[in-house]
Amino acid sequence: MGTLPVYQLNITLSTAYANVRIYARNERTNETLNADTDSNGQTIIECGNYPSGVATGDNITIFTA
Numbered sequence: 001m002g003t004l005p006v007y008q009l010n011i012t013l014s015t016a017y018a019n020v021r022i023y024a025r026n027e028r029t030n031e032t033l034n035a036d037t038d039s040n041g042q043t044i045i046e047c048g049n050y051p052s053g054v055a056t057g058d059n060i061t062i063f064t065a
Contacts, residue, residue: 007046007047007048007054008044008045008046008047009024009044009045009047009060009062010042010044011035011037011042011043011044011045011062012040012041012042013037013041013042014041015041016039016040016041017037017041018037018038018039018040018041019036019037020036020037020041020064021034021035021036021064021065022034022035022036022037022043022045022062022063022064023062023063023064023065024045024047024060024061024062025060025061025063026047026050026052026054026058026059026060027058027059027060027061028055028058028059029050029051029052029058031050031051031052033045033046033047033049033050047060
């Protein structure tokens, strides 16, 4: 079996707000991951951490609550 690609979402807010909870919902599976921004308003979400995985063509919706 070959090496699978790594799917990452690199998120930067337009204004550098720290500690903002960012959610990433896989619309195919309705599973959600989250991460908090750092002092630069940036965070990374690893899509490989979805319980059902991620597939080519999946739509990921990014939002805050």
